[in-house]
Amino acid sequence: MSPFENLISPSTGFTRDIAALTAAGSTTANEARTKLSTKARILHATESLFLQRGYEGTSLRAITTEANVNLAAVNYHYGSKEELFALLLQERLDPLNADRAKRLEALQAKGFDREHRVEQIIATLFLPALALARDTDQGGPDFLRFIGRAYADPSDFVRNLLAERYAKTNLKFKQAFAEALPHLSEHDLAMRLNFILDAVSSTLASEDVRRVIGGIQPSAVNDDTTLLAYLAPFLGAALRANVRTAAQIAALQTL
Amino acid sequence: MSPFENLISPSTGFTRDIAALTAAGSTTANEARTKLSTKARILHATESLFLQRGYEGTSLRAITTEANVNLAAVNYHYGSKEELFALLLQERLDPLNADRAKRLEALQAKGFDREHRVEQIIATLFLPALALARDTDQGGPDFLRFIGRAYADPSDFVRNLLAERYAKTNLKFKQAFAEALPHLSEHDLAMRLNFILDAVSSTLASEDVRRVIGGIQPSAVNDDTTLLAYLAPFLGAALRANVRTAAQIAALQTL
């Protein structure tokens, strides 16, 4: 098999592997994992280590050790470290961004609620991630951390990949926010969007997201709306806040 | 000289070196930099490269090349890479945190403005950085980027250093926010503070902070209050926002 085959037909739905095997009779997910193909085990190990240490912090030897696989298997099956991680990122984030774009179009076609326009766009931006995080076939409970890692990763490789591959979707959301927040200049809006996206990314990347989710409101409808109930007003208030004049701020404390 | 001397008396005020030499007659800061001692050149090169690439992305060879210095000079003068960076970080951030603590105490002694309590604390948290950024002896115009890099750096070494060294100051601010925002649970407050600190850090670390500062309000009083005029209402609104119920959010968009 050519080492580049995956890049031609990348969609494997690889989380389904483990689910199928565990259902079939194996006791633990760990046992099931040892029965997967070498190629699949590499991908699972890569995801697990990327969650913990990011792109640059994850060596191929760490991956092959975790996967119980020979070192050369990575280059044989995936070509290179970059191609391996590109495949992993696309596999995970392509469905996310497709869902985001679809929901935004649906919302625009249906029309906004005048009062909660910003919150609606925020919800459209984050609900797909939460939905996928609850779908064990697509992402599973670690999916939020995965997103956070990906969008907060400092390596040029990951940043460029995300910027190029999801530029169109990002632009659509930016335009939607711009229409909902006409009092902000393009400059202001870009800065505030960077703020909230950075903040959400690093929060999701932190190890205790689930603890946070679980600790907010025990009586919530479900995890999705619980976390959104938490984030939306916070982010919405930040985006909506008026620009204060310098004189107003100077009065707050003497320099 | 013992390679650990710096750790005993770390305060050298090293930006003053260049300022003094440029004033003395050398034309450019670059020329002045070549006349500094080997030890000082290493520190300057380290700062410059840390600004661009963070801790792990900056190799000792890159530093010694930039400083026009032999590779072994780093370990000779500073002991190790970690000790070198620890010294740099302390040199820059100790004054910042001392100023923050001092201003917060002064504000608490003087009493808060009832209406703008949160904004006052935010201003106290960020004004010292802006003031130091305008002081060429202490930080200079790149200081904001330095802060951003330091607080956004993903390496364990930098994170642990900051967490341990400035734990007391951080706790005081957290308590001040807690008193100003009694409607938030400790959990809520911790999460929102993480949000805004992460967001501010990564924004400051971006390369175009000065462009942003310059582009906001040309007619502003000065850079400090301009940037704060920009940040304070944004961050204040985020901290102050009420928690919405899950049901309210679910109504915003059909899952």
Next chain:
DNA sequence: GAAAAAATCAAACAATTGTTTTAATCAACC
């Protein structure tokens, strides 16, 4: 069941990292 293809393996490669060594040079001091 033999031939062909795919997959696995141990080993080495080339490049980079932080660190150390050993010798040469410089500066200060008596």
Next chain:
DNA sequence: GGTTGATTAAAACAATTGTTTGATTTTTTC
């Protein structure tokens, strides 16, 4: 002015990185 100590220099060290090689095993195919 020679001796001592501090500094600089070139080189090598040991460990890690991603990648490749070439032989061996496993699997597929006819």
